[in-house]
Amino acid sequence: MGMKFVVLVVVVLAVIAIAQIMRVYELSSKIRGKREEDIDLRVNNINASLMLVFLLLFFGSFFYMLAVYGNGMLPEPASVLGEKIHWLFNVNWIIVIAVFLLTNGLLFVFAWKYSYHPDRKAHWFPHDNKLEMIWTVVPAAVLAVIIILGLMTWNEITGEPSDDAVVVELYAKQFDWTARYSGDDNKLGFSDYKLIGNAEDKSSGTSYSNPLGLVTDNSVLWRVQGLNDEIAALDENIELEANNLKAYSQANLNKMNAKVEKLRRIRERVLDMTEMYGDSINAFAEDDFVTKELFLIKDQEYFFVLRSQDVLHSAYFPHFRAQMNCVPGQRTSLKVTPTITTQEMRSKDNIPDDFNFILMCNKICGVSHSNMKMAVTVGTEEEFIEWKNGPLATVAINDSIVAPAEIDMERMDWPEPAHHGDHGEEHEDEGHNDHAEEGGESHGDPHGH
Amino acid sequence: MSAAAHTDHGHHHKESFITKYIFSQDHKMIGKQFLITAIFMAVVAVILSILFRIQLAWPGESNSVLSFFLGDTWAPDGVLDRGMYLGLVTIHGTIMVFFVLTGGLSGTFSNLLIPLQVGARDMASGLLNMISYWLFFLSSILMLYSLFLETGPASAGWTIYPPLSIYEEAIPGSGAGMTVWLLSMTIFIASSLLGSLNYIVTVLNLRTKGMKMTRLPLTIWAFFVTAILGVLSFPVLVSAVVLMLMDRTLGTSFYVNDTIIAGEVLEQSGGSPILFEHLFWFLGHPEVYIVLLPALGLTSEIVATNARKPIFGYRAMIGSILAIGFLSFIVWGHHMFISGMNPFLGGVFVFTTLLIAIPSAVKVFNYITTLWKGNIKYTPAMLFSIGLVSSFITGGVTGIILADSALDIAVHDTYFVVAHFHVVMGLSAIFGMFAGVYHWFPKMYGKMMNAKLGMVHFWLTLVSAYGVFFPMHFVGIGGAPRRYYDYSVYEGFDSQQFEMIMDLNVVISIFAIIGGLAQIIFLFNFFYSTFKGQKAVQNPWKGNSLEWTTPVEHVHGNWPGEIPEVHRWPYDYSKPGADDDYIPQTVPLKEGEEDH
């Protein structure tokens, strides 16, 4: 506190002192009859020279930074499309730098050169159609080139993946990533966010978790089991309240009642799933495997399918120059073909020996946004197989944990209210098989794409 | 209320303190009220930015400045809280973009200059104008209040993308903080709409005799188009905000689809966060020009006056303002190239966005040509105007890279974008605002600001501004995402990258602190001169436009007698054949003399 007080006193004194100095200055200029708007020639010239000094400093520091940090010091792009982006970036960069130097240069040089002199009169030059034409047409032509090159690259980046692209799902949630490889069939099993959760079978003590919400016969059963338990627990509390054994506030009670109703509605939709997916329900999920690290094979094209559980995230691979947002309730995608392995990268001169590729989150997603990352390794096919059989990769859906035999599967007989009846079921059979054919798409909710 | 109804003003009826200084309906007073409020908000926003810059340069180190401002709640042991870091960034951006550069800039100068330069007694509706200011005031108070909420201010970024901005469980700032943010912004928009409608009507209807649209100073053209942009785009933000309020309170699902927040499975289905992005940027992009155009208008006037030369290509300047205004409505998708929007649409937005570079380039070349063979007087206003042209160039060229969707993939949401928009919009608009204050201070307060202090202020500001934002480009190309609390993610992955980001962040933060402190010179000069500055003469800069024909002492109704008639454009500087190097707009054309 004492410190703060001293600082305050010093600040106040400083302000008073400056005010006094100003006062003296003002008085003296009054005596000399000097007016504030009359900038004397010497001061005007100083400002003009400073324009030139600034220009030199400005360009000097620019070239210095360009030399030291040119491409932001990121290592060369390590993916096929990254190389294309890099090339295009350099083309644009050169154009942009040329324009930057030319216009800033002219600006400050003129500012320096044409500073005020009482003997001179400014040149009367209100317009010139030819000049104006030139600097409309020339930028337009340059921009046309930029647009054409840009759109060509853009189309390539966003075009369809090739047939042998490996499909991998990147699943984002606050604040981590999960990768799901589509396995030997190269097709991702269906998923639905309503199936995400844990369940326990109290009688046998087994438990089951489904963090990505994969849809299989078994996972549906387990989810119903989990929901039954949740509803039962809430019902019990409500019961206790009714018998005056617990003193919940009315607000809490309302909340619990609403939650029970909601869980029942969700349960209904979960119960629909088995029928909805029909025979194909188990088709693609069994060989999927998940990891918390990404291992990619050099020169193999990957087709990443991005999903988010909660808020917007963005899958950002700085070293591949690749990025795409992850949107809750929607699937987005990203193509990457790595071209340099981690080992090769490390053996380069200017790259540290402990270098690793990384996947980060680049859309503000909460308090720990800046911690949301996943390690990425690029290696050979053999290394990949070894890695896949190692401890890091686990099956996506553990169907060896069989659901308890007696799950209450009874449908609610409450009338489905009209205003939330339109949520999914009716549209469901609009061909999820087609989507499965495409490789990336899994299903569960028709609004998802 | 027409100009005629006002003619009897100015002589009689004494006003009370309250009607003169507080609930004033006089446009000059309202302009000053906007300015003072904006200066206060700017000081807050600068302090917020210095606080988070301290964290970025010296992450996790205890700092007494942080504990001084944020106390134990938000900076325990002098280390900035992660949530509060995002809160600071969010409120800093919101205040700067909306309260300083929209409300402050348009509010101050449209109010001050529109009636004075078109030759009107006051705004079309003094009452609406007054309400506009007080709504602005109220919304400012609310925004500041949100900093003191227990759960922290809104923290989802100034772009408040849902679902993050909807659920308190997703980030604490999306609780009460977000509610207050939405409320404040809604009031702000109401204020902005009232103001804009007033500006439009005044420019269209209350011009004095002879003031054809093609004789308007470029300031007025800029304010006019800005007001139109505001009227057309801000309502869209209101609807976006209303839909969000419904998602937050009524459980609708405009922006929400199949989400699980904090372990709770939500039923909301069928909405899309991308819808919000469209609505937000439909305002958001015009908004950047709402910020920029007034600054360009102010400098057009200042550059011509101080170079003692007509602005080059007056008609082309008007044309490019109109072109920019129109195009700014069809480019919003360039903020969404990688949002999941259809890539074909992305391609269309690449095209429209790059088109906007053409009128921008025309403006730059016209400014430069105006300087060519001029006779330049370096008043502080002129210095800042040159600063504006420079920052507009420097920031504009990086826009070309960002507009190229393929390249945007690599730099979207990194510090490259932060650098781009701070230079092109932040610096340009702030420089324009400073230029305007130095230039029209005599009109506002009847006093002169100290020129030498103004010069020192300019050079320190220019150098530190570039010192802050130039290195940021490299940090961004180097893969540093924005809205990161620190860059420790790179540790153990790419240590070289980590070190580069850290080094430059220190440089940036030091310049930020210097630049922030340099503003004390301005504040001092401003407040000192208000009270003790040299008394101004009627036309200190020897300008042509109408405001310099009004008396130094403000009178209600602006001109004590008749409103002068206008005979020429405002840019007859150093016209051949004239005795003086300026000819005010009120001087009739000589026999055989051509209007520009």
Ligand code: HEM
């Ligand atoms: C040559 C003209 C310009 C072009 C081609 C251009 C292009 C772009 C593009 C493509 C973006 C999106 C980048 C991204 O999010 O990844 C962007 C961001 C931005 N630009 Fe520009 N721009 C130009 C001029 C301006 C001007 C004049 C202003 C302001 C007066 C401005 C203000 C902004 C702002 C505020 C953002 C970022 C908003 C945010 O994400 O928070 N730009 N610009």
Ligand SMILES: [Cu+2]
């Ligand atoms: Cu994230």
Ligand SMILES: [Cu+2]
């Ligand atoms: Cu934009």
